[in-house]
Amino acid sequence: MSLLVMRIGIIGSGDVGRALGRGLVGRGHDVKIGSRSPHSEKLKNWVKETGGKTSTGTFAEASAHGELIILATLGQATMEAIDHSGPKNLEGKIVVDVTNPLDFSKGPAPGLFVGLTDSLGEMVQRKVPRAKVVKCFNTVPNSRMVDPKLPEGGAEMLICGNDSEAKRRVVAVLNELGWTGAIDIGGIESSRWLEALVPLWARVGMALGTWDHVFRVVRPS
Amino acid sequence: MSLLVMRIGIIGSGDVGRALGRGLVGRGHDVKIGSRSPHSEKLKNWVKETGGKTSTGTFAEASAHGELIILATLGQATMEAIDHSGPKNLEGKIVVDVTNPLDFSKGPAPGLFVGLTDSLGEMVQRKVPRAKVVKCFNTVPNSRMVDPKLPEGGAEMLICGNDSEAKRRVVAVLNELGWTGAIDIGGIESSRWLEALVPLWARVGMALGTWDHVFRVVRPS
Numbered sequence: 001m002s003l004l005v006m007r008i009g010i011i012g013s014g015d016v017g018r019a020l021g022r023g024l025v026g027r028g029h030d031v032k033i034g035s036r037s038p039h040s041e042k043l044k045n046w047v048k049e050t051g052g053k054t055s056t057g058t059f060a061e062a063s064a065h066g067e068l069i070i071l072a073t074l075g076q077a078t079m080e081a082i083d084h085s086g087p088k089n090l091e092g093k094i095v096v097d098v099t100n101p102l103d104f105s106k107g108p109a110p111g112l113f114v115g116l117t118d119s120l121g122e123m124v125q126r127k128v129p130r131a132k133v134v135k136c137f138n139t140v141p142n143s144r145m146v147d148p149k150l151p152e153g154g155a156e157m158l159i160c161g162n163d164s165e166a167k168r169r170v171v172a173v174l175n176e177l178g179w180t181g182a183i184d185i186g187g188i189e190s191s192r193w194l195e196a197l198v199p200l201w202a203r204v205g206m207a208l209g210t211w212d213h214v215f216r217v218v219r220p221s
Numbered sequence: 222m223s224l225l226v227m228r229i230g231i232i233g234s235g236d237v238g239r240a241l242g243r244g245l246v247g248r249g250h251d252v253k254i255g256s257r258s259p260h261s262e263k264l265k266n267w268v269k270e271t272g273g274k275t276s277t278g279t280f281a282e283a284s285a286h287g288e289l290i291i292l293a294t295l296g297q298a299t300m301e302a303i304d305h306s307g308p309k310n311l312e313g314k315i316v317v318d319v320t321n322p323l324d325f326s327k328g329p330a331p332g333l334f335v336g337l338t339d340s341l342g343e344m345v346q347r348k349v350p351r352a353k354v355v356k357c358f359n360t361v362p363n364s365r366m367v368d369p370k371l372p373e374g375g376a377e378m379l380i381c382g383n384d385s386e387a388k389r390r391v392v393a394v395l396n397e398l399g400w401t402g403a404i405d406i407g408g409i410e411s412s413r414w415l416e417a418l419v420p421l422w423a424r425v426g427m428a429l430g431t432w433d434h435v436f437r438v439v440r441p442s
Contacts, residue, residue, distance in 0.1 A: 116417070203406040207405055210440060213439060214438075216437045
C-alpha cells in the first residue's frame with residue numbers, strides 16, 4: 001500500500017462519505033464510493049464536482065476496490081452495510097470506522113444504542129475480526145474532517161484501534177488531510193468513549209446553534 | 222445570597238474540595254469544608270495555608286453552613302455523604318455537583334458505574350429533589366478549576382441543571398474563579414454526557430502523560 005496513491009473504498013455516500021472522499025481525491029487517491037444507489041444524481045454530481053480518480057459502485061464494489069476502507073454509514077445501518085460489503089472484502093485491510101451508534105428515539109438530543117459496555121467500533125471489529133479497525137473522524141463534524149483549520153493552531157484527532165501499524169497509517173492519512181496528528185487512546189474498546197463524546201458534541205451544538213464546533217485537547221502550557 | 226460574599230459549604234475534603242475551597246476563600250467567601258475527619262492534620266494545614274474565612278466541620282455542619290453547597294466527594298461515596306450531610310440541609314440550595322461515577326474495577330482506565338441511561342447528577346437530584354443541582358467542574362482537573370489560564374484565551378465550563386436561575390448564579394461564581402463563561406447543555410439528565418467525558422479525559426491523560434489537560438470547545442471562526 002503506497003502512502004502516495006491509494007485505492008480507497010468508502011462504504012456510505014452520506015455527507016461524511018462524500019466529504020472524506022472529496023478530500024482524499026483532492027490528495028490524488030483513487031476513491032470509489034459505495035452506495036445502495038450508486039447511479040443517483042447526487043453521486044453523479046459528486047463525481048463531476050470532485051474530479052480526479054473518482055467512481056461509484058455498490059458497497060461490495062467499493063470494498064473490493066479499496067486497499068483502505070472508510071466506513072461512513074449511519075450507525076443503525078452499519079452491520080447490514082458490512083454484510084452487503086462482503087466481510088471477506090474487508091479482511092486484512094485497514095477499516096477506518098467513522099460511525100456513531102446514535103439513538104434519536106428519545107428526541108433530537110441523541111443517546112447511544114450500545115450502552116457503555118460495548119461500542120459500534122467493537123461491534124465492527126468483532127464482525128470482521130481480521131480487519132484492522134481504527135476508530136477515527138467520528139468525533140468531528142464532516143465540515144472539519146478535511147483541512148480542519150482550527151484557529152488556535154494544531155489539530156489532533158482522537159483515535160483508537162488494536163493494530164499499531166494500522167494506526168500509524170491512519171495518522172499519515174490524517175496528516176495528508178491537514179491534521180497535525182492524533183492522540184491514540186488505546187485499543188478498539190476505547191471506542192466507547194469516543195462515541196460517547198458525540199451526544200455531548202450534539203448538545204453543545206444545540207446550545208451554541210452550530211454544528212461546526214469541535215472539542216480540542218488543550219495540553220498544559 | 223450575596224454574590225460578593227457567600228457562605229459556602231463543601232462536602233468532601235479531597236483534592237477537588239480543597240482546590241475549590243482555596244479559590245473561593247481567595248475571592249473572599251466564607252468557606253466551611255466538610256469531612257469525616259474535620260480535625261485532621263491535612264485540613265488544619267489547609268486552613269492555615271488558605272487563610273481568610275476558612276473552617277472545617279462534619280458533612281452536616283458544612284451543609285448547614287453553606288448558602289451554596291459544593292459536592293466534591295468520590296463518586297462511590299456520594300449518596301452516603303448526602304445522608305451524612307442531612308438532605309434537609311441541602312433543600313432549596315444550589316448544589317454544585319462536581320462528582321463523577323468512575324468505576325476502576327476493570328483497571329486504571331475508568332468506566333462509569335451508572336451506565337448511559339442515568340448519571341450521578343440525576344441520582345443526586347433525585348435524592349434531594351428540592352435542591353437546585355448544577356453539574357459543574359466535573360469535566361476539568363482540579364488543577365484547572367480555579368484560574369484555568371487556557372493558553373488560547375477564553376475558558377468555558379460545560380454545565381447543566383434543571384434550574385435556570387441556579388445556573389446563572391453558578392456562572393457568576395465561575396466568572397469569579399477566572400472562567401469566561403459556561404456552555405449550558407440543558408437539564409440535569411445531560412449529566413450523563415458530562416460524566417461520560419471523564420473516562421475519555423482519563424484515557425487522553427494516559428496517552429499524553431498529563432493530568433492537567435482540558436477539553437475546550439472550539440467554535441467556528
